[in-house]
């Protein structure tokens with residue numbers, strides 16, 4: 427079959443690869459209904475993450491089960507499923523504690539920017555719908571797999587609750603989903619940090635109440651100014667740079683919380699800075715599996731429309747153009763039709 431392969435910085439090809447097969451009895455093979463490009467795919471695309479040889483790309487997926495291994499008990503051929511980018515058995519102590527992305531058996535999905543994909547630990551990783559969803563819901567169900575789940579975790583980790591004042595650092599797809607999540611959790615004020623008009627508009631649509639265009643120390647100072655010099659109760663860090671991480675911590679009030687989900691690149695935090703900041707920090711790869719049943723329910727009942735974050739739709743054969751558009755920030759997030 428044809429699938430997406432990254433050969434090196436800037437070199438994405440849609441080319442012939444071997445079809446996925448059941449490798450372990452706990453695997454399933456799914457036929458994708460749609461797939462997409464993640465902001466985190468841009469790190470290796472930009473050469474900012476070491477790569478050893480060609481890599482089959484893609485970790486966001488939903489679709490129909492076409493084959494299951496002999497040990498798969500709950501997931502059946504023919505079911506429409508959504509799964510997380512981090513696979514999980516959903517039975518180990520970390521899974522039971524709601525941190526499926528630290529599962530004892532975790533693997534990170536790859537090879538999902540393709541017509542077919544292998545999903546390890548199918549029973550624990552996948553959530554089956556009780557019906558085939560309407561086509562117009564596919565973008566939103568695909569969003570659950572990573573971008574929405576990750577934005578949701580950022581808000582959850584930042585302890586957003588009814589009445590919270592929230593600041594969101596990063597206006598990429600995850601930041602926008604963090605705004606949606608904070609709104610759903612009852613935040614009273616949501617300050618989005620963005621300097622791009624289209625993204626500001628989507629931020630407001632998803633529930634932002636204020637826009638801050640300054641970055642770094644000036645951005646943190648602006649958050650303080652908007653909160654009577656107190657700082658935000660909750661800050662969602664959705665970028666992963668040294669500047670954005672410091673900005674996020676500085677924007678929170680003492681005793682406040684930061685949920686950080688941007689994959690760190692060059693972030694260095696000093697002990698003294700953390701000590702005197704007096705703030706809660708929780709982040710990491712999102713345990714999307716914990717939130718999936720609730721998020722799928724919100725999508726199927728049309729309470730939320732995370733799929734709107736896809737502002738570019740391409741046939742998967744044009745995947746290289748999708749990477750380019752996201753890299754140049756011409757697209758927020760690209761959906762690939764399979």
Ligand SMILES: [Zn+2]
Pocket residue numbers: 514515516517518519520521522526528529530531
């Ligand atoms: Zn587990």
